[in-house]
Amino acid sequence: MSKIKTLAGAVLATTLTAGLSTSALAATGDPVKIGVMLPFSGIYAQLGEAGRDGLKLALKQNASNLHGADIEFIELDTEAKPSRAPELASSLLNQHEADFVIGPVHSGVAMGMIKMLRGKDTVMIIPNAGSAAATGPLCSPNVFRTSFSSWQPSYPMGKVALDKGYKKVYAISWNYGMGRESLDAFAESFEAGGGEIVEKVLLPFPSTNFQSHVSDIADKNPDAVFTFFAGGGAIKFVKDYDAMGLRGKIPLLGSGFLTEGTLEAQGDAAEGVMTGLHYAEQLDVPKNQEFREAFNTEYGHYPDIYAVQGYDAGQAIANTIDQLKGDISDKQAVISTMEKLTINSPRGDFTFSKAHNPIQNVYLREVKDGVNVVQSIAAEALEDPARGCKL
Numbered sequence: 001m002s003k004i005k006t007l008a009g010a011v012l013a014t015t016l017t018a019g020l021s022t023s024a025l026a027a028t029g030d031p032v033k034i035g036v037m038l039p040f041s042g043i044y045a046q047l048g049e050a051g052r053d054g055l056k057l058a059l060k061q062n063a064s065n066l067h068g069a070d071i072e073f074i075e076l077d078t079e080a081k082p083s084r085a086p087e088l089a090s091s092l093l094n095q096h097e098a099d100f101v102i103g104p105v106h107s108g109v110a111m112g113m114i115k116m117l118r119g120k121d122t123v124m125i126i127p128n129a130g131s132a133a134a135t136g137p138l139c140s141p142n143v144f145r146t147s148f149s150s151w152q153p154s155y156p157m158g159k160v161a162l163d164k165g166y167k168k169v170y171a172i173s174w175n176y177g178m179g180r181e182s183l184d185a186f187a188e189s190f191e192a193g194g195g196e197i198v199e200k201v202l203l204p205f206p207s208t209n210f211q212s213h214v215s216d217i218a219d220k221n222p223d224a225v226f227t228f229f230a231g232g233g234a235i236k237f238v239k240d241y242d243a244m245g246l247r248g249k250i251p252l253l254g255s256g257f258l259t260e261g262t263l264e265a266q267g268d269a270a271e272g273v274m275t276g277l278h279y280a281e282q283l284d285v286p287k288n289q290e291f292r293e294a295f296n297t298e299y300g301h302y303p304d305i306y307a308v309q310g311y312d313a314g315q316a317i318a319n320t321i322d323q324l325k326g327d328i329s330d331k332q333a334v335i336s337t338m339e340k341l342t343i344n345s346p347r348g349d350f351t352f353s354k355a356h357n358p359i360q361n362v363y364l365r366e367v368k369d370g371v372n373v374v375q376s377i378a379a380e381a382l383e384d385p386a387r388g389c390k391l
Helices: 013-019 045-061 082-095 107-117 151-163 177-192 211-220 231-243 263-270 286-299 305-323 331-338
Strands: 004-007 032-038 071-077 100-102 123-126 143-145 168-174 196-203 224-228 252-255 274-277 350-352 358-368 371-382
Touching: 032 045, 032 082, 032 305, 045 071, 045 286, 045 305, 071 082, 082 100, 082 107, 100 305, 107 123, 107 177, 123 305, 123 331, 151 177, 151 224, 151 252, 151 274, 151 358, 151 371, 168 177, 168 211, 177 196, 177 224, 196 211, 211 231, 231 252, 231 263, 274 371, 286 305, 305 331
Parallel strands: 004 071, 032 071, 032 100, 100 123, 123 143, 168 196, 168 224, 224 252, 252 274
Antiparallel strands: 274 358, 350 358, 358 371
16 A cells, blocks of 8 residues: 655755655555645645645545555645746755655746756646746657646637627736737737737736726727636636626637636636636546545535646656656656557547647636536647757
């Protein structure tokens, strides 16, 4: 029977040294070391915990397929601070000699991690950060992603807008990587089909001073609005939009994070909002129902997309170990095996592209009675273009 051990989740690598123990060593050899670089404090703590919990659930469920390999976790709190990424990634690579590193949530942290880990034997699996560069110009054989690229949720929404007859769209987001890349992806497909972006607004991150811009939308009266906001910004924008009387008058479209984990706070203001995302809680996929119940049994609440993405990182590790019969000493064999996997995910089956980004469905969702209800598959088996990747 495989065992799971978690080392103290310290912040500094020097502190972690004191917490190391040999008690996790399996009788058959060294444990599989999994470094977890996620935010466990600060604004993104809930996202980090969800990803970590999904990861551990997958490995627990697959314990019988690990061929006796013990799992040792080394958990580091990134605090979602990009400045910490090189130090923490270096400690997992050089001090702890982690076989796999899972993280992060924040794209800025991802860039620091990749610069330390790309081209190494350690396999990095990104369970959230959507930065295009990770599987674009900075792609590497040992870097995988089980989440999404920023391009994937937004690109199909351009065709959705065109199919609904919208010709003139007002685009608005924050002026940072995810915001810019999301608006650009929407514009790529929308303009290719003859649509026009009548206004493009990029606000300083994380400003939520939306009222003047919502007033501008009312004045310009476009056919629709497309946006990327998440978290507190998404809550505020949707509520301001409704307060201005625009809900039901000018359709609001967005990348799925606009209504992901925010619906309870948005309330009735979110009704009718349409978004594109690679998951929905009520997705009619057998694996999704099984996963949701297992997660609730394990942790006492139902999972979100961040848990799904962590879960699939765990499945990728477990399936790779299983196919290699527990022997992951040949790191090239680990990479070659992982890149050929088909992951039976709660979002629906997906495979990895040449750049190691998920080739996955993106679903068109509409908020109805406080739930993101899947209306259709906006894009089937969508592959990120991985521009700049030399793999």
